[in-house]
Amino acid sequence: MKIETKFNPGQTVWIMIDNKPKQCIIDQVNPGAIGKTYRYKDSYTIEGYNGNSPKFYEEQIFTTKEELIKSL
Numbered sequence: 575m576k577i578e579t580k581f582n583p584g585q586t587v588w589i590m591i592d593n594k595p596k597q598c599i600i601d602q603v604n605p606g607a608i609g610k611t612y613r614y615k616d617s618y619t620i621e622g623y624n625g626n627s628p629k630f631y632e633e634q635i636f637t638t639k640e641e642l643i644k645s646l
Contacts, residue, residue, distance in 0.1 A: 618631070
């Protein structure tokens with residue numbers, strides 16, 4: 575079985591933290607589950623930001639700062 579995700583560990587991405595765009599690195603990918611009537615989304619852990627590692631979902635993460643700004 576091959577699991578495909580939008581982002582990979584070590585990849586540099588852009589997210590919004592405290593209403594400011596931040597460039598971060600994906601630390602961990604947590605694949606979602608697919609059942610007959612549901613689908614849990616993939617979640618991504620960002621490399622230690624302010625001493626913790628927050629989780630984000632695909633729709634909150636962008637490959638470029640420009641993509642992030644366009645989504646606002």
